[in-house]
Amino acid sequence: MTQLSASYIEKIETGDRPLTPTAAHQFAKAFGLHVEDVMGAAPVSREGTTPLAELEEAMRDYDIPTRPDAGMTEVAALMVHLQQLRDGVVVSGVLAMLPELLRKSTSVALTENSQSAWTALSDLYSCAYWLAARHRWRLLAELAIARQQWAVAQQDNPVSAALADRDRAGTYLNFGDIERGLDVVDRAIVRAETRLSGEERAYSVGILSLRGMTLAGRLTDKGLAKTEAERHIAAARAAAEDFGPDRTPHGLTFGPANTETHVLATQVDLGEPRRAIEIGADADACLQGLPVTRRAPTYINIARAQLDVGDRDGALESVSRAWDAAPEMARIHPMGREVVRVLSSMHRRSNEKLVKLAQMSGIPF
Known part of the structure; x- marks a missing residue:
């Protein structure tokens, strides 16, 4: 079965805790399912x-x-x-x-x-x-x-090869095989470091390290998760310093600000919500200039952290900002939907903003 306690599972079922990607992976593995069977695939209009x-x-x-x-x-x-x-x-x-x-x-x-x-x-x-x-x-x-x-x-083209490996590792991340995803990332980083130099090397190693820290944060062994995450965080920050201001070649943004949005998300996955909230304290300044592909998920991750420390009003405000920034992403983002679901379950009185978000998310209030 899963490594989750019965009480934690009950809290997910009753809407007191969100179904996190890590928990979804454990459920899927325990019952022989795919992660999308647990979290649900987003419907196309x-x-x-x-x-x-x-x-x-x-x-x-x-x-x-x-x-x-x-x-x-x-x-x-x-x-x-x-x-x-x-x-x-x-x-x-x-x-x-x-x-x-x-x-x-x-x-x-x-x-x-x-x-x-x-x-x-x-x-x-x-x-x-x-x-x-x-x-x-x-x-x-x-x-x-x-x-x-x-x-x-x-x-x-070594840069395109690094991008392809980064995306391949993403399939392991999205669908539950964290260890293999990390292996793909580590081997790809070695190839990029060997074959590339200058800005191309910084970009390729950087985006791979962002994927690596996200994967590491979802390891079930949290001691190992922290060690692996810190290794990839250090590599991403070093690469971002070499790369310079945030830019979006090949459709993928990389730079110092985007690196910190990934660090914030990883802290939430590591079970360090207060650290994530500290990183997100100046989120508006950090996110300035980044595309909403990065802004909306960051607000959702801040909302997750706020929910974990019991700040329901803050979580509602943050997830609302995600909806304001990118409604089409917020509608299909699994953790955005989970935050709204848990807030809807916890509120004992009507809240106009929450009712509206629940309706747009398709979640019964």
Whole structure:
């Protein structure tokens, strides 16, 4: 069975404690389930069912040039717009754009066979993984990783290889195999350190270390978790210092501020909510300039920490800020939904803001 106590499980069931990713992984392992069976996959809207089917078809046609007239200039311009939608967490817009853009990029890569074209295609598959992982669509996420790895293999690019390994480790993170995910990260860091230098090395090692600290924070052995997390935190901070101000090459933000948002989240997973709250004390200043893909999850993690120390009003304010920053992300974010569920269970009197959030989340109040 799980390492969770009966009383802790009862508190999750009655709405007194949130179902954390670590707890969900333990439940899934104990009962032979997938994590999305425990936490639930986020549903796609009715308007999104057609683009989702088209995305699956485009990924099946990964080696067929179905858009022979497409050019790299057109693909590059469309990718700028796609990144704007992703940075704004306009999930529906990302889903709507991806199928056709994947087809165009596939055709260009197969026709030109250049490193830039294959890099663009691998970045698009990374975006497809991001979309699938946010919704907890396990099979689509794993397919996106397989296609990303295939695109990377067509032309040698160590940075793209590091990104693909980072995303591959993410599938282990999202779906419960923390130890293997850490192994993927550690091996990828060694390769990046060996093959890259300068800014590219800092970026690649940095994003891999961010993934490593997140994975480490969810190890069930909290002594080992703290040791591993501190190792990756130190590596990420060193890489961020070398990299300089936060930027978003290849669709993934890295830099000093984004590193601290990951440190905050890791402290929550390590069971150190007060430390997380200390880090988040100047969250507005830290988050300034970061895309809402980072701002909204950070507010949710602050809300988790506040909930853990009994600050219900603070948790409600923080999760509300996540909704204000990125409603489409807050709607599908599992911990955002869990915070609202627990707050709804704990409140014994009507609260207009909480009722509204519960309604938008689809949670009975």
